[in-house]
Every structure is written in structure tokens, then in C-alpha cells.
Amino acid sequence: MATQTATETVVRDTFAVKSPDALGTTCHLFEKGEKTPFGDFRDDIIRDGFAVVKGAIPRDRADGYADKMYKWLEDFNLGFKRDDPSTVHWKNMPIITEKGMILGYGIQHEDFTWAVRQEPGVVGAFEKVYESEDLIVSFDSVGMTFPNRKDIAANNPWPHQDQDPAKPGFRCLQGLVNLLPNGPNDGGLIVCKGAHRLSEEFHKEFKDDADKIWAWTNEWYGFNDRGMKWLEDRGCTWEKVCAEPGDLILWDSRTPHYNLSPTGDKPRFCIYTCYLPVAEVSQEDLVRKKAAFENNDPTTHWPNALHVVSLPILRDGVPDPLNYKTPKSGSPKLSERGFRLTGIPYVKAEA
Numbered sequence: 639m640a641t642q643t644a645t646e647t648v649v650r651d652t653f654a655v656k657s658p659d660a661l662g663t664t665c666h667l668f669e670k671g672e673k674t675p676f677g678d679f680r681d682d683i684i685r686d687g688f689a690v691v692k693g694a695i696p697r698d699r700a701d702g703y704a705d706k707m708y709k710w711l712e713d714f715n716l717g718f719k720r721d722d723p724s725t726v727h728w729k730n731m732p733i734i735t736e737k738g739m740i741l742g743y744g745i746q747h748e749d750f751t752w753a754v755r756q757e758p759g760v761v762g763a764f765e766k767v768y769e770s771e772d773l774i775v776s777f778d779s780v781g782m783t784f785p786n787r788k789d790i791a792a793n794n795p796w797p798h799q800d801q802d803p804a805k806p807g808f809r810c811l812q813g814l815v816n817l818l819p820n821g822p823n824d825g826g827l828i829v830c831k832g833a834h835r836l837s838e839e840f841h842k843e844f845k846d847d848a849d850k851i852w853a854w855t856n857e858w859y860g861f862n863d864r865g866m867k868w869l870e871d872r873g874c875t876w877e878k879v880c881a882e883p884g885d886l887i888l889w890d891s892r893t894p895h896y897n898l899s900p901t902g903d904k905p906r907f908c909i910y911t912c913y914l915p916v917a918e919v920s921q922e923d924l925v926r927k928k929a930a931f932e933n934n935d936p937t938t939h940w941p942n943a944l945h946v947v948s949l950p951i952l953r954d955g956v957p958d959p960l961n962y963k964t965p966k967s968g969s970p971k972l973s974e975r976g977f978r979l980t981g982i983p984y985v986k987a988e989a
């Protein structure tokens with residue numbers, strides 16, 4: 639998930655790098671699905687702009703990943719204990735943004751993060767969409783949001799799309815793997831159902847909007863009050879996506895969305911997973927991505943490492959001394975399939 643909070647502090651954003659213009663060369667999702675329904679989650683993406691792939695990860699393994707995430711928090715030895723809500727405080731935990739994002743500590747390359755990215759049911763959903771097994775995956779963030787936190791800023795709605803409004807068409811399918819029971823009051827993804835189909839019309843009308851919300855990258859667009867009214871006037875409604883542990887939530891990058899924090903008694907845990915066909919990205923992208931992997935660097939949701947992110951993680955106003963880049967589990971040990979997802983095997987040897 640591209641983080642608007644990253645804005646002012648992204649220090650190694652490669653703005654000259656080009657993101658894929660369209661998925662026209664290798665992906666025919668909309669073209670095919672409009673003619674003949676697929677009979678699965680792909681029809682939901684085409685119609686609604688989002689879908690839930692139920693049981694992408696078997697429940698026992700999903701529970702195991704959630705357990706590892708709790709343990710990861712506890713292993714900082716700052717005081718957090720999973721069974722004691724009174725320990726949910728930034729002083730007792732690694733730093734988590736108000737939107738639930740963990741942006742440092744090498745978590746993007748932890749063993750559980752990579753294990754989720756390599757899960758056959760997760761990769762398999764993207765293989766179906768892109769009709770290719772030659773995919774690369776983002777090194778995106780991990781989400782851990784606890785209910786009713788008063789120790790950090792409020793998580794106000796930030797409706798946005800993660801795609802350049804000047805580039806219409808289907809360009810990216812974003813995803814997150816949900817790892818705890820996630821009902822109506824448990825926070826999580828809110829989507830504007832079907833608005834991806836109005837995206838081109840919307841952005842033609844709002845092209846010269848004087849009240850544009852500032853963005854740190856062209857690949858992010860925030861919907862202001864007038865934009866929200868435009869969507870409402872066309873009958874669009876916002877829907878909270880609910881999911882069970884192990885479900886994969888997918889959304890078209892043109893679909894307006896945001897997240898909310900839990901208001902019940904359960905936290906929300908998720909891992910953001912986004913894949914692109916390797917055929918859609920350049921050798922320059924793959925070389926940059928290889929360096930990001932080897933340095934345990936995070937990226938945003940763009941799998942071609944469009945943005946390699948390096949953010950200061952501040953604890954009480956100073957860089958957190960616990961923000962080690964190397965994951966607690968060490969550098970990732972990947973299966974052959976997982977290693978292909980880094981893009982490294984697709985880097986051509988220099989002549």
C-alpha cells in the first residue's frame with residue numbers, strides 16, 4: 639500500500655523510474671472477462687474493483703503467521719504482551735504508524751513476510767489474473783493495527799487511489815493477506831465499489847481541479863470533498879471488506895480506498911502482497927529491485943521497485959536505535975519459487 643504518510647520523508651525515491659503504463663501486453667483480464675465470465679474472483683475484480691479470495695492460505699498456516707507476528711512484537715522486549723491490551727503503547731513496541739504500517743525493522747524481509755508472499759494460494763491468484771507464472775513481488779509493508787489507541791495520532795480516512803490519474807486503464811492489482819478475524823468493527827480496507835470503472839471519466843473531469851491534494855508521487859491521488867461528492871452522485875458506495883484469517887483481498891489500483899483502525903477488541907494483522915508479470919518491467923527495474931532485496935530495503939506496492947523506501951523511524955523524536963535493517967530471522971532464505979519472485983533470476987548478465 640502506498641503510504642501518503644511516507645511523503646515528505648522518502649529519501650531514496652527514484653522519480654525518474656517509469657512505472658508500467660498499462661498491462662496491455664501480457665494481461666487481458668478485463669478484455670477477456672467482459673466477454674466471458676471467469677466464474678471466480680476475477681469477475682468480482684472486473685465488476686466491483688475488488689475481490690476476496692477465500693482461504694488463499696489454509697487456516698492453520700495463517701494462524702501460525704499471526705503467532706509469529708505477535709512473537710516478533712514481543713521479541714523487542716519493550717513490554718508488549720499479546721494478552722495484555724494495556725501494553726499496547728509505542729513505548730512498548732516497535733513504531734507503528736497511525737495507519738497500522740510498520741515501515742522499518744527489516745519486517746518487509748522477515749521469514750513470515752516472505753512465507754506469505756510464497757504461499758501457493760496467494761501467488762496462484764495473481765498467476766490466474768496475469769496468466770503467467772513469471773511474476774515479481776513487492777517488498778511492501780506489514781500492517782498491525784490495535785484497537786482504540788490513544789498513544790498515537792488518529793487514523794483519519796484518506797480516500798485515495800494508488801495509480802497516476804494521467805495513466806488510465808488497468809495497471810496494477812494490489813493485495814493484502816488478512817491474518818486475524820476481520821469483521822465490521824475490526825478495521826481494515828474500505829473500498830469504493832465499482833468506482834474503478836468511472837476512473838477515466840472522473841480524472842478527465844478533475845484534471846484541472848484547483849484543490850488537488852498534494853502527493854509525493856504521481857502514483858497517488860487523494861480524493862477531496864468534491865471528488866467524494868462526484869462519486870456519491872454517481873451512486874458509488876463505500877464498503878468495508880471483511881475477511882477471515884488466510885483470505886486474500888485484492889483491488890484494482892484505480893479503486894478508491896483507505897483503511898480504518900479497529901474499534902472492537904481485536905487487532906488487525908495483514909501483509910501487503912502485490913505482483914506484476916516480469917514481462918511488464920524493464921531490466922533497469924530488475925537491477926534496482928535486486929539491490930533492494932540484497933539490502934533488505936522496503937518498497938511501496940509497486941513490484942518493479944518503483945519506489946525504494948528509506949524512512950527515518952523516530953522514537954520519541956529521535957531515530958529508533960532498534961531499527962535494524964536486517965530482519966530478526968536473518969536474511970531471507972527463499973525457495974526456488976520465492977527467489978524468482980525477487981526478479982533476480984530474470985536479470986540478464988551484462989554483455
Ligand SMILES: [Fe+2]
Pocket residue numbers: 639640798799800895
Ligand atoms: Fe493505497
